[in-house]
Amino acid sequence: MRTRKRALARVIELTAGVAQGRTIERLAIVHVCAEDEARAFEADLRASIPCPAESIMAPLSAGLAVHSGAGLVGAAVVVVE
Numbered sequence: 001m002r003t004r005k006r007a008l009a010r011v012i013e014l015t016a017g018v019a020q021g022r023t024i025e026r027l028a029i030v031h032v033c034a035e036d037e038a039r040a041f042e043a044d045l046r047a048s049i050p051c052p053a054e055s056i057m058a059p060l061s062a063g064l065a066v067h068s069g070a071g072l073v074g075a076a077v078v079v080v081e
Contacts, residue, residue: 016049026078028056033070041073
């Protein structure tokens with residue numbers, strides 16, 4: 001991906017692929033020093049696929065953040081089988 005916008009759109013696409021029409025039971029948005037961007041990403045994700053009403057917003061620990069650096073935003077989901 002060449003742009004952040006395209007990269008985040010791809011994360012939404014991959015998240016939708018994981019769900020594949022199943023109900024997303026739990027949603028977590030993770031970030032490294034990027035809470036505002038993570039909240040904007042969550043809004044975009046919610047606009048694209050059905051998500052539970054509540055979610056977790058969590059900063060990644062330093063042990064994980066060292067591999068990505070500041071600015072990382074991602075999503076984790078649990079789907080109902």
